Amino acid sequence: MTDEQLIADVRAWIAANPAPAAADAGHSDFLRSPPDIIDWREKVHAAGYAVPSWPVRFGGLGLTPRQSLLVEQEFKKAGLPGSGVDRTSIPANILMQFGTDEARAKLLDRFVTGASSFCLLYSEPGAGSDLASVRTRADRDGDHYVVNGQKVWTSSAMDAEYGLLLCRTDWDVPKHAGLSFLLCPMKQEGIEIRPIHQITGERHFNEVFIDDAKVPAENLLAQEGAGWKVMQAALGYERLIMGEGATDRHDGGDAGLALIALAKANGKIDDPVIRRDIAQLIAWRRLNDLNAARAKTAGDGQGAALMSLGKLAMSRVLHGDARVRRDILGARSLLDGPAFPDARELNYHALFSYINSIGGGTDQIQRNIIGERILGLPREVETDRAIPFRQSMAVAGSAG
Amino acid sequence: MPVIDSEQREAMRESFERLLAHRCDEAELRRIIAMQDGHDAALWRDMARIGLLTALVPEEHGGIGGGAQEIEILMEEAGKVLLPGPFLSSAVLATVALTESGDAAAKARLLPALADGSLIGTVAIAGEQGLWDGHDGDVAAAGGGENATLSGVAGYVSDGAVAGLLLVVAGRGADRRLFEVTDRAGLTVTPLEGFDITQRLTRIAFADVKAREIAGGDAAAIDRMIDIARIALAGRQAGAARRNFDITVDYLRTRIQFGRPIGGFQAIKHMAADLLIERESAISGARAAAEAHAGGKGNAAEIVAMASFAVGEAQVKIAFDALQMHGGIGFTWEHPCHLYLRRAWHDSKFLGSHDLARDHFLSILEKQA
Numbered sequence: 087m088t089d090e091q092l093i094a095d096v097r098a099w100i101a102a103n104p105a106p107a108a109a110d111a112g113h114s115d116f117l118r119s120p121p122d123i124i125d126w127r128e129k130v131h132a133a134g135y136a137v138p139s140w141p142v143r144f145g146g147l148g149l150t151p152r153q154s155l156l157v158e159q160e161f162k163k164a165g166l167p168g169s170g171v172d173r174t175s176i177p178a179n180i181l182m183q184f185g186t187d188e189a190r191a192k193l194l195d196r197f198v199t200g201a202s203s204f205c206l207l208y209s210e211p212g213a214g215s216d217l218a219s220v221r222t223r224a225d226r227d228g229d230h231y232v233v234n235g236q237k238v239w240t241s242s243a244m245d246a247e248y249g250l251l252l253c254r255t256d257w258d259v260p261k262h263a264g265l266s267f268l269l270c271p272m273k274q275e276g277i278e279i280r281p282i283h284q285i286t287g288e289r290h291f292n293e294v295f296i297d298d299a300k301v302p303a304e305n306l307l308a309q310e311g312a313g314w315k316v317m318q319a320a321l322g323y324e325r326l327i328m329g330e331g332a333t334d335r336h337d338g339g340d341a342g343l344a345l346i347a348l349a350k351a352n353g354k355i356d357d358p359v360i361r362r363d364i365a366q367l368i369a370w371r372r373l374n375d376l377n378a379a380r381a382k383t384a385g386d387g388q389g390a391a392l393m394s395l396g397k398l399a400m401s402r403v404l405h406g407d408a409r410v411r412r413d414i415l416g417a418r419s420l421l422d423g424p425a426f427p428d429a430r431e432l433n434y435h436a437l438f439s440y441i442n443s444i445g446g447g448t449d450q451i452q453r454n455i456i457g458e459r460i461l462g463l464p465r466e467v468e469t470d471r472a473i474p475f476r477q478s479m480a481v482a483g484s485a486g
Numbered sequence: 487m488p489v490i491d492s493e494q495r496e497a498m499r500e501s502f503e504r505l506l507a508h509r510c511d512e513a514e515l516r517r518i519i520a521m522q523d524g525h526d527a528a529l530w531r532d533m534a535r536i537g538l539l540t541a542l543v544p545e546e547h548g549g550i551g552g553g554a555q556e557i558e559i560l561m562e563e564a565g566k567v568l569l570p571g572p573f574l575s576s577a578v579l580a581t582v583a584l585t586e587s588g589d590a591a592a593k594a595r596l597l598p599a600l601a602d603g604s605l606i607g608t609v610a611i612a613g614e615q616g617l618w619d620g621h622d623g624d625v626a627a628a629g630g631g632e633n634a635t636l637s638g639v640a641g642y643v644s645d646g647a648v649a650g651l652l653l654v655v656a657g658r659g660a661d662r663r664l665f666e667v668t669d670r671a672g673l674t675v676t677p678l679e680g681f682d683i684t685q686r687l688t689r690i691a692f693a694d695v696k697a698r699e700i701a702g703g704d705a706a707a708i709d710r711m712i713d714i715a716r717i718a719l720a721g722r723q724a725g726a727a728r729r730n731f732d733i734t735v736d737y738l739r740t741r742i743q744f745g746r747p748i749g750g751f752q753a754i755k756h757m758a759a760d761l762l763i764e765r766e767s768a769i770s771g772a773r774a775a776a777e778a779h780a781g782g783k784g785n786a787a788e789i790v791a792m793a794s795f796a797v798g799e800a801q802v803k804i805a806f807d808a809l810q811m812h813g814g815i816g817f818t819w820e821h822p823c824h825l826y827l828r829r830a831w832h833d834s835k836f837l838g839s840h841d842l843a844r845d846h847f848l849s850i851l852e853k854q855a
Contacts, residue, residue, distance in 0.1 A: 346848070346855035347855045350855065355852070361844070361845060361848050362841070362844055364848060365795070365845070365847050366796075366799070368792075370767075372792060373767035377766045377770045379770075395762060395766060399763045399767075452759070453759035453760070454752070454755065456758075456759035456762055457759045460762065461735050461749070461755075461758055461759070462739060463738055463739060463750060463755050463758065464739075465750070
């Protein structure tokens with residue numbers, strides 16, 4: 087099909103189908119979509135436009151990724167949700183790619199349309215930066231797995247119908263080789279969720295305690311021992327979503343202008359040091375937007391590379407922004423609470439900025455990734471990479 | 487107005503890259519900069535022959551009628567190899583000084599010669615304080631039209647010693663006007679020893695020097711010239727930053743200490759990751775400024791102001807850290823690290839300092855806040 091024909095078809099379909107009334111939270115959001123949005127997304131999916139690059143047997147149109155993007159752009163131009171799921175949904179894509187026929191039949195459409203919600207069960211108290219050292223265990227028992235362990239930093243755990251679970255099924259092989267990836271039903275006896283009290287005072291993330299939880303064997307993605315491969319694919323989609331979030335926000339200017347307004351309101355706009363800092367921060371924000379925009383159009387394989395820089399670049403912007411705000415407010419930054427809203431906002435953002443520099447891989451891990459995967463520098467030395475996990479646990483135990 | 491598509495632009499960039507690969511590799515660069523005037527006439531002729539000097543010259547005067555995007559991408563190539571000589575002075579400053587004026591006769595007489603390389607031009611803009619925005623001009627013009635005379639001193643004139651065409655900004659602020667020196671009597675061009683040994687700066691004294699006024703060469707036209715020159719400079723900075731970074735990462739992959747490449751040590755690896763942000767930002771900033779200018783976008787002034795400090799900041803950071811990461815070899819004259827550092831510092835002050843650009847950028851934004 088030619089591009090022109092495809093675009094004409096999509097436009098005709100959009101014109102023929104009345105748009106949903108409610109606004110959508112976005113298909114990349116973990117939350118379940120509202121009912122009439124789900125109805126709409128089911129229609130989009132039935133037409134093949136939710137996942138155009140997927141094979142026909144999974145509800146796609148078998149288009150190239152490039153043509154699929156054309157479809158998505160038409161929906162975006164019309165302000166309509168439901169397309170582009172083949173690029174940005176973590177559960178739909180890894181289930182399509184790695185799932186069993188039974189799990190696909192049961193869940194794939196629900197993930198594509200947002201009828202099912204999910205959360206990410208990756209990090210553990212003992213496996214943060216070193217994610218491959220997870221100790222949550224899954225033991226096969228007939229037609230299901232029995233899971234025990236503890237996960238942490240889980241957003242939307244309360245709402246989720248399924249958890250994308252990284253766990254260990256083999257303890258006698260090196261750590262990356264003993265991992266498996268399961269779709270774990272969250273609404274069951276063996277799952278206990280406790281909110282984490284964060285430094286900002288909020289309780290957005292959760293701890294998830296898993297005690298003899300049951301997962302149908304058909305919910306295994308790929309094979310036992312192939313969990314790290316699935317994990318990498320899932321992280322790839324997550325980075326894409328985060329990267330696009332950074333590009334689509336286009337808030338660089340506005341956030342920068344807010345600093346100018348704050349400096350004006352506090353009589354600091356003529357302070358040469360403050361001026362210098364604000365100008366630099368606004369430039370960093372805008373350059374980051376420009377880098378992300380270039381990443382989208384780079385056809386030479388540099389795109390993904392540029393994308394992964396964005397999160398690291400935002401860290402210096404956000405922490406720098408907080409520092410300048412503190413300099414502008416001066417002594418009033420000593421205060422907090424509803425009686426001092428500008429101080430409260432500053433203090434909140436100063437603390438919240440650590441979400442960017444720690445969450446989703448710390449800046450330090452990010453620098454390793456950039457250095458190794460983009461620049462081709464040698465990998466970090468990992469003393470536990472080649473030995474059975476049980477053995478490295480014993481070493482860690484004696485050291486501790 | 488003719489439109490150059492991205493394919494033609496890419497073809498031009500490629501031919502420049504190919505030429506420079508053998509005519510301005512490191513050995514050639516060192517040969518050229520060891521010469522008194524730091525200018526390779528044969529390379530200049532070859533650049534002219536493949537049309538590189540015509541980028542900003544309108545078609546009716548023998549050029550290709552390009553704009554900011556064409557010159558930016560060529561300047562990236564020039565920056566990569568630290569091209570010495572009067573490319574920026576002649577093909578950008580002098581050329582744009584004329585194209586932005588309203589002087590049809592001067593354009594018809596001078597632009598074809600600038601485009602074919604037979605004439606090298608430069609523009610004296612700053613005074614001895616080194617301000618390019620019209621605040622320190624020490625050259626005063628008496629009279630006007632065909633019979634003007636110039637007196638005073640211009641500072642930091644690039645390539646003044648090799649330029650056959652000397653254009654001069656006289657006056658200050660809104661009263662600035664552009665002149666062409668018509669008789670060298672009373673003119674003293676003093677070469678200055680420069681920190682960036684790939685560039686040649688001069689101080690030029692004028693004692694009742696005969697000059698012709700360029701019609702329509704007013705303050706607004708002069709500011710438009712400086713804008714395009716700053717975009718070109720940003721391109722040159724981005725190109726140098728990019729190559730300097732790439733050379734450094736190659737070194738990190740191959741230099742062995744403690745039994746492994748030094749790029750494997752986090753102290754170094756993490757510096758390199760941070761510098762990649764600078765490399766990409768330099769390229770994005772320079773290209774965005776060129777694109778905004780070429781597209782006549784409303785925010786072009788703001789983006790050009792941003793590029794005028796942010797691209798250079800990125801380049802300086804890369805140059806500074808690159809030398810550190812090279813360790814002892816970087817401290818040697820024979821290694822190119824110091825050449826990139828010298829260029830970075832040069833470009834960060836030439837055509838105006840980062841501090842002034844930052845302040846200008848913020849002043850534009852203040853009107854929106």
